[in-house]
Structure formats: C-alpha cells, structure tokens
Amino acid sequence: MNRRRRSPLSDNKRSAVIDPKLLELLACPLTRGPLTYDEERNELVSPLAHLAFPVRDGIPIMLASEARQIGDDVVKPDKPGRRRR
Amino acid sequence: MSETSHETLVGSQFGSRAEAYLKSAVHSKSEDLEALVGLMAGRSEARVLDLGCGGGHVTFNVAPLVREIVAYDLSREMLGVVEKAARERHLSNVVTRQGAVEKLPFEDKSFDAVLSRFSAHHWTDLDAGLSEAARVVKPGGMVAIADTVTPGVPLLDTYFQAIELLRDCSHVRNYSRSEWEAAIARAGLVPQSVRAFRLRLEFRSWVERMNTPDVQVRAIRALQTSVSAAATFYFETEPDGSHKIDVALFTASKRPR
Numbered sequence: 640m641n642r643r644r645r646s647p648l649s650d651n652k653r654s655a656v657i658d659p660k661l662l663e664l665l666a667c668p669l670t671r672g673p674l675t676y677d678e679e680r681n682e683l684v685s686p687l688a689h690l691a692f693p694v695r696d697g698i699p700i701m702l703a704s705e706a707r708q709i710g711d712d713v714v715k716p717d718k719p720g721r722r723r724r
Numbered sequence: 725m726s727e728t729s730h731e732t733l734v735g736s737q738f739g740s741r742a743e744a745y746l747k748s749a750v751h752s753k754s755e756d757l758e759a760l761v762g763l764m765a766g767r768s769e770a771r772v773l774d775l776g777c778g779g780g781h782v783t784f785n786v787a788p789l790v791r792e793i794v795a796y797d798l799s800r801e802m803l804g805v806v807e808k809a810a811r812e813r814h815l816s817n818v819v820t821r822q823g824a825v826e827k828l829p830f831e832d833k834s835f836d837a838v839l840s841r842f843s844a845h846h847w848t849d850l851d852a853g854l855s856e857a858a859r860v861v862k863p864g865g866m867v868a869i870a871d872t873v874t875p876g877v878p879l880l881d882t883y884f885q886a887i888e889l890l891r892d893c894s895h896v897r898n899y900s901r902s903e904w905e906a907a908i909a910r911a912g913l914v915p916q917s918v919r920a921f922r923l924r925l926e927f928r929s930w931v932e933r934m935n936t937p938d939v940q941v942r943a944i945r946a947l948q949t950s951v952s953a954a955a956t957f958y959f960e961t962e963p964d965g966s967h968k969i970d971v972a973l974f975t976a977s978k979r980p981r
Contacts, residue, residue, distance in 0.1 A: 668827040
C-alpha cells in the first residue's frame with residue numbers, strides 16, 4: 640500500500656473501529672496530551688484529562704461535553720490499547 | 725427559560741440542515757472557493773485542516789490536491805454528510821473529526837495549511853480559534869480564511885448583523901477587513917494577502933437552507949424594506965430580498981523557525 644500518496648484509511652475505514660494510523664496528530668483538546676485508543680470501547684482516552692472521547696460512526700467526537708469521565712484505575716499507561724509516540 | 729449553549733445552537737442549526745448545505749450552490753461553487761482551493765495547487769504532500777468544514781466543499785475540492793485533509797466541525801450531522809459524500813466521490817484521504825475550533829484536538833505544528841470558509845462568523849471566540857489555527861500549523865505554513873465581512877460602516881454593519889442573526893441564531897459576528905487583519909496579527913500570524921469578492925444570495929434558498937422560522941423571515945423582509953436607502957444600495961437588495969454581501973479571503977503565514 641502506498642501510504643505516502645494515498646489516504647491512511649484502510650478498507651475497513653468506515654467501520655466503527657478507527658484505524659490507529661488516524662490517531663496520528665490527534666491530541667487531547669483540553670490537555671493537548673497524547674491519546675490512547677481503547678479498541679474494546681471504541682474510545683479515545685486522554686489519561687491526563689481523565690476523559691474518554693467516543694467514536695461514533697467512525698468520527699471521533701473531541702468535545703469534553705461528550706466525553707466520559709474515567710477514574711485513575713482505568714488509565715494505566717501500559718494499557719494494551721495502542722499508544723502513540 | 726432554558727439556556728441553550730452556543731455549541732448546542734450551532735450543532736442543531738447545522739445538524740438539521742446538513743444536506744441543504746451540501747447541495748447549496750453558493751457554498752459549492754463560487755469565486756472565493758476557487759481562490760481558496762487554488763492556494764493548495766501543487767501542494768500534493770500537504771496535510772491540511774478544514775476548520776468548520778460544514779458541508780465539506782473546501783474539503784472535497786482540496787482533497788484531490790493534497791496528501792490528507794481533516795474535515796473538522798462542531799456538528800456531527802454535518803460530518804456524517806461529509807463522510808458519506810467523500811466516500812461517494814472516492815476521496816479516500818478525507819478524515820473527519822468533531823470538536824470546537826477554540827480547542828483543537830491536534831498537536832502543535834501538525835498541518836501544512838489550515839483553511840476555513842464561511843465558519844468564523846459562528847465562532848464565539850475569534851482570537852481563540854485563530855490562535856489554535858496558528859498553533860497547529862507548521863512554521864512557514866499557511867492559514868487561509870474566507871468569510872463574509874462587514875463593510876464596517878456602523879449603519880451598514882448594524883443592519884447586516886441584524887439580518888444575519890434573524891436568519892440564524894447561531895450567528896455571532898461578521899468582522900470588517902481591518903478587524904480581521906488585526907485578529908490575524910494578534911494570533912501571531914503574518915498577514916499575506918486579502919482578496920475581496922461579492923456574493924449574491926438568492927433570498928428563498930438563503931433562508932430555507934437555515935430553516936429560518938417564518939416570523940424571522942418576515943422580520944428580515946420588514947427590515948429590508950424599511951432600512952435606510954444606504955443599506956439597500958450597498959447590499960444591492962432586490963425586491964424579493966435577494967442581496968449581495970462581501971466575502972474576503974485572508975491568507976497569513978506562520979513565521980518559519
């Protein structure tokens with residue numbers, strides 16, 4: 640696949656699950672810190688903000704008002720989600 | 725009385741009208757759009773952000789020219805329409821993100837260009853939106869914004885903002901060209917160019933697109949017929965309410981580091 644020219648979207652691009660490559664460049668809108676992708680819940684987790692942003696119909700909703708509050712226990716840095724950078 | 729947040733207002737105003745914006749001739753083809761899109765010619769490696777993408781017209785036209793374009797908007801319904809239309813047009817390098825312009829969910833220096841068209845007059849905080857645009861664009865990168873502008877003359881300005889608000893309660897403000905240039909400079913960007921356009925708005929489709937309540941449509945008509953002749957002349961208001969407005973395209977760059 641020619642990643643440079645074509646889109647980073649793979650064939651399953653429009654399914655509910657987000658392609659981890661699409662996480663590139665995304666940051667938490669509140670802390671600007673990194674996000675991890677929780678595949679199981681289909682959420683983008685901001686450990687610093689203790690928020691989980693939903694992904695609906697493949698569109699990450701990066702609004703704090705739409706995000707779910709999460710506790711410390713959920714935000715393990717070595718969580719098997721996909722860690723960026 | 726219940727309070728409606730501006731985000732909710734923008735979301736619902738546009739959410740219910742998403743398809744109308746996709747099909748709007750004013751939005752899908754005009755000189756200012758061509759000029760904005762033309763800025764991306766020869767930028768096949770660029771990663772671009774379309775801030776307040778609305779029906780996605782900037783995104784659809786820019787996508788074939790660049791490596792990737794992120795369509796960003798407050799309205800989920802709008803983004804749904806953009807997703808669907810991008811798929812139908814086989815534009816595989818379009819991605820969508822939902823959020824507010826005042827708090828962008830992107831890292832610093834992550835885009836080669838930030839584009840925005842007909843969005844900024846809905847922003848509650850122009851300075852915050854521009855600062856965010858300046859933050860996420862790479863040093864040496866471009867910020868290009870097209871929006872409706874007010875002539876700045878108080879009489880014309882008050883009338884213009886009034887009919888805009890009557891038409892659409894999520895309207896915040898149209899700024900003058902000098903206000904725009906000052907705001908661009910405050911965001912730490914270097915103003916590069918301004919281009920001016922006139923845009924004719926056909927009355928019926930203009931209010932239908934926003935689903936303006938009848939009482940407000942009648943109020944707009946009443947204002948149009950009773951306002952001073954200076955305003956009628958300036959906006960070239962026609963008997964049916966169709967009129968012309970000013971659009972400006974501002975380009976600015978971020979200082980290379």
